[in-house]
Amino acid sequence: AQTVTQSQPEMSVQEAETVTLSCTYDTSENNYYLFWYKQPPSRQMILVIRQEAYKQQNATENRFSVNFQKAAKSFSLKISDSQLGDTAMYFCAFCLDSFGNEKLTFGTGTRLTIIP
Amino acid sequence: GAVVSQHPSRVICKSGTSVKIECRSLDFQATTMFWYRQFPKQSLMLMATSNEGSKATYEQGVEKDKFLINHASLTLSTLTVTSAHPEDSSFYICSASTGDFGNTIYFGEGSWLTVV
Numbered sequence: 001a002q003t004v005t006q007s008q009p010e011m012s013v014q015e016a017e018t019v020t021l022s023c024t025y026d027t028s029e030n031n032y033y034l035f036w037y038k039q040p041p042s043r044q045m046i047l048v049i050r051q052e053a054y055k056q057q058n059a060t061e062n063r064f065s066v067n068f069q070k071a072a073k074s075f076s077l078k079i080s081d082s083q084l085g086d087t088a089m090y091f092c093a094f095c096l097d098s099f100g101n102e103k104l105t106f107g108t109g110t111r112l113t114i115i116p
Numbered sequence: 117g118a119v120v121s122q123h124p125s126r127v128i129c130k131s132g133t134s135v136k137i138e139c140r141s142l143d144f145q146a147t148t149m150f151w152y153r154q155f156p157k158q159s160l161m162l163m164a165t166s167n168e169g170s171k172a173t174y175e176q177g178v179e180k181d182k183f184l185i186n187h188a189s190l191t192l193s194t195l196t197v198t199s200a201h202p203e204d205s206s207f208y209i210c211s212a213s214t215g216d217f218g219n220t221i222y223f224g225e226g227s228w229l230t231v232v
Contacts, residue, residue: 035221043154043207045223091159099215101148106159 002027002094006107013082014115020067021077021110023092033095034068034075035104040088048090051075079112087114119143120212122224129200129231137195137227139210145190146212151183154207154226163208166193200231 003026013019025034036048051059051068058066063083067076079086092107119142129135139149147168152160164185165173172185182204184196193212197204209226 037223043209043226045160045209045211045226047221095221099213101213101215103150103162103165104160104211104221105162108159 002029002032002096002105004092004094004105004107006092006110008110009108010111010113012113012115015082015084017082018078018080019082019112021079021090021092021112023075023077023107025073025075025092025094027073027094027096029096031096033097034066035093035095036064036066036075036077037091037093037106038086038088039091039109040085045091049077082114084114084116086112088112120146120210120222120224122210122227124227125225126228127230129229131201131231132199134196134198135200135229137197137208137210137229139193139195139212139224141191141212141222144212144214146193147190147215149187149193149210149212151185151193151195152209152211154209156207160209163195168193197229200229202231205229205231 005024032053034051038046038048049059049061049064058068063080065078089109091109093104095104096102121140123138149166151163153163154160162175163178166185166187168187174180187193210224214220
């Protein structure tokens, strides 16, 4: 079974600074997908970024980028130039299937607060 | 883009009654949908995988007779909480995949259930 671990329950950072959220996972599979989801107070799950395990290049989406270390089974999220709207719970997630027909396994989450 | 709609967003019901939550994929067909439950300040826990035209697959520890899942069409899955008790009060959220390669998964807005 796959497991996802987020070791930082809470983090805070000053607005405009850079913050990195950690995530490690455990699997014996070679092909899989990794995700970072943002959950603001509205509780809507918002996809931040996605990484295919077979791609060596780290995914980036504007201010969001990941550091994917497959051998170390590490998948950290870097938020640059943090904004007040980035305040939310962030969940790291893992999925085996390429077509979305398998479940997502979530980490326990990191509560990120951006301080004005 | 693809949207998943969940209804109702909030519901209050009396102990012993049943309540139904709907999850609809608005502009795509979803052969597989997932139902998650989220307790306050915790992560999303998968309850069951809903498969169109067949029985749902429940996670270990989830009572299938209490949490009835029906995936009657390619755009609609329903979760019925039967004989609800206060401990069933929680945030329930569904997700669906477009089925395209690349694992595009969309979440509903979630439903708050309060059993009084």
